[in-house]
Structure formats: structure tokens, C-alpha cells
Amino acid sequence: MTTDTSSRQTTSDELRLTALEQFASVGFAGASLAHIAEVAGYSKSSVLYHFASKEALLEAVLTPAIDRLEVILEQFLAQPETTATRMRFVDDFIDFILEFRLELHTFINQAQSLKGIAVIDRAGVLIMRLSNAICDNNASVEDQIRFGMALGGAAYTLVAGMNFSTPVNRATTSPDEIRSALRVVMIDLLAPVSVRSTPPATPTPPSAAPLLTPIETGK
Amino acid sequence: MTTDTSSRQTTSDELRLTALEQFASVGFAGASLAHIAEVAGYSKSSVLYHFASKEALLEAVLTPAIDRLEVILEQFLAQPETTATRMRFVDDFIDFILEFRLELHTFINQAQSLKGIAVIDRAGVLIMRLSNAICDNNASVEDQIRFGMALGGAAYTLVAGMNFSTPVNRATTSPDEIRSALRVVMIDLLAPVSVRSTPPATPTPPSAAPLLTPIETGK
């Protein structure tokens, strides 16, 4: 057995990585086993030797990300909710997004068409729980939109959105710069929904509901 | 000739609509001509009679949305920039997103794999110009992320994100409610990039509404 616990790259790993890139860029339906194999430097038969089917390959590709997300969520739900734990949660979540951006992008944009596959359904309920954990009680439509835009927006921006920037921009932007900017925007997006739960003493005067001013929509 | 200028549904229209739904839900690669035809109630040959190829069908599906987006952008760029014109632009943009959510979702999430198709490339440069128009001078990384999250987040939330909500929620949420909530969040996201003089935002309410002066969305 090649049980190499260290960082060595096994065939399985290479195939998983290549498949992930393909799934994220051309979609699950658009990525053929033959093409994945060719890019990775193997034959289609080899792919099907390591993974029972195309669906099994998808599961193997996404499962680590979903596992990690589940850990983060459980850890957050296990503690009593304070501002500190909530911030810790947001930071963990940003770590997750940055580390598993391709997996997130794959799931976010294709979950609807992949319903029925185990890991996809599992991720679906996880996203639901995540949404409830952040918006929890009296989740308004606006709160749900804030969460959805944070999730879908991050997935898009970090994967597809970058391709619109000039190559110069992409090259000169350090990961740390992206991370801190993303953090600011994410917190800005999710702040109004989080303010609600932990104002023990300090106000938020009733006149100004957190950030929002009622706006009329003509039609 | 069936030049019916009124709202009658021609075969071409039915096919376009069905194709749009399929492209948005299972992706361009995953949507087969035979399945589109079957759902619409025609044969695959009929689809290829009205549209020269699968790519031509995609172009016919996306072009109206891109045309509309181009008009909005040109109109904004033609005027001197004031708070009023900028708000008008944001409202137009939200109208656009709501009306063409499926087209936007299709383009946003599959542009990278469809590069080379005319309408996709055209949409790509349009998005670039749009980003520059909103972030214009000294666009920081954070500004670009804000724009990307607004764009990708809206596309996701309005199409895929809704599927996670309970059916009850989906049914009881009126379009107007969604629209106004989306407007608040979008402006919240894009406000800092337009009012750059404002110091780094503390989540406290008073500083939050720089350009949120209530304006009728004349539509």
C-alpha cells in the first residue's frame, strides 16, 4: 500500500485535483473522463480504476471541503454565541472559502442540476443549516439575501470574477491583500444580520434599524 | 410572415425560453438539444431549423439581455456623473438583474468555459466596462471584490440560492419584497466604492447611508 501520510502526490490525488479544476471550469456535465485523464497524464481507464464512476469521482473531489465545512459549523453551534465566537466563525468561514474556492464554486453553481448525488445533498443541508445559524431567528428576506450574496458572491469573485481583471492586476494582487479585502466586504455584508443577536447594553437606537433605510420601489 | 409584433408566443420564443431555463439549470454543456426540444414540445430537428446550431441558440438566448445591459451602461456613461445619475444607474441595473436573472446566471457561471462564442465575449467586455464604470479611478482590490460579489452574489441568490429556502418561504415572498431587499443590500455593497471619501466604515448606523437618499425608481 502506498499509505504515504506525508505530502506526496499519489495518482489518486493528481486525478482528484485535475478533476476539480475541470468540474469548476467547464462543469460536471461538460468535463469528460477522457479529458480529465488526458490533462492529468493518464488514460480514462485509470480514472475508472481509482474511482468507480464519474459520480464517485465528484464525491471524492467535494467531500474534503464538505467535511471541513461541517466541522466549522458544528464548532460554532457547540459554543454559546458571543461576538467573539461569531467573529471566530466568520474568520473560519473565510479560511474555508479561500482554501476550497474551487469546490465551493463547483457546488454553488451546479447543486441544482446534481441533486440526488449524496455529497451534493449533504452539502445542501449544510448550507441550509449555515444560513439558519447566521440569520437564525426572524430571518428576514433581506437577511437571506445577504447570506446568499456573501456565499454566491465569494464563490464567483474568487474563481470566475478574477478572470475579468487584467493579467497585471491578477499577478500583482497578493493572497493576503485579497484575504483582508474579502474579510472587510464579508463582514460588511453580514454585519447587519449579526448585530441583532448580541447587543446586551450598547444601543442601536430604535429609530435607525441597523443599517437599513426603508426604500420605496416604484414599478 | 408571422411578423406578430404583439405578445404572441412564436415557436422561436418558446424554444428560446425553454433553452434558457435548461442552460441556466444544467449548464450549456449539460443541456442537450433533444431534451430542450422535448420539454418545449418539439423535435430536435425543429430546434435546428430555427437555430443554425447549439451555439447560435445560446446567442439568441443571451443577446437580448446583453443588448439591454449595453444600453444601460451607455446611458450611464453618456451623462455627467452625479449622485442622482448614479442612483438611476443602480436602479436600472437592479431592474436588469431581476428581469434577466437566468441570462445573467448563465453568463456569470459559464463564461469561462464558453469563451470564443461571440455573445459571451461581448458580455465579457461589457462586464469589464461596467466594473470600471462603478469602481472607476483608483479601483482598489476591495472595490473590485465589492463589484464582483454584487454581481455574482445577485446572480446566485436570485436563481440557485432560492432553491435552498423552504417552499413556504419561496411562495410567500413577493417580488416586490425581494426587489426592495436586494436594492438595500446592493447599495450597501456598492456604497463604499462610490463614496470613497467616507472613512473605513464602522458598522454603526449613522455613517451608513451616504447615498441612500430615497429616490423613486422611475420605471
Next chain:
DNA sequence: ACGCTAGTTGACCGATCGGTCAGCATCTGC
């Protein structure tokens, strides 16, 4: 030397893909 297992591959399969083509209605103008 031996058998066993893991890894890899090409040949092959039925199904489906996008696309072509000849033909069948239906309607129009003459």
C-alpha cells in the same frame, strides 16, 4: 521461481451527442 496484488492500458460496448438531409404537411399568391 512462484503466485498475488496493485496499477495501467487499449479495445470494445451501447447510448447519446450535435448536426445533415430528404420528405411531408400547410399555407400563400397567381
Next chain:
DNA sequence: GCAGATGCTGACCGATCGGTCAACTAGCGT
């Protein structure tokens, strides 16, 4: 009546899809 579009279809094509299978190679314990 009929010539010519227009709309639509089934039969068919080569290519590619996901997946199966037998065969081959290389290493390892005995």
C-alpha cells in the same frame, strides 16, 4: 390547379460519452 415558401419531422451520420473487460507490467513476500 399549382409553384414556392414555411414549419416540422424521422432517419441517419460520425464523434464522443460513461463504463466494462481482459491483458499486461512491475513489485513484493515466500
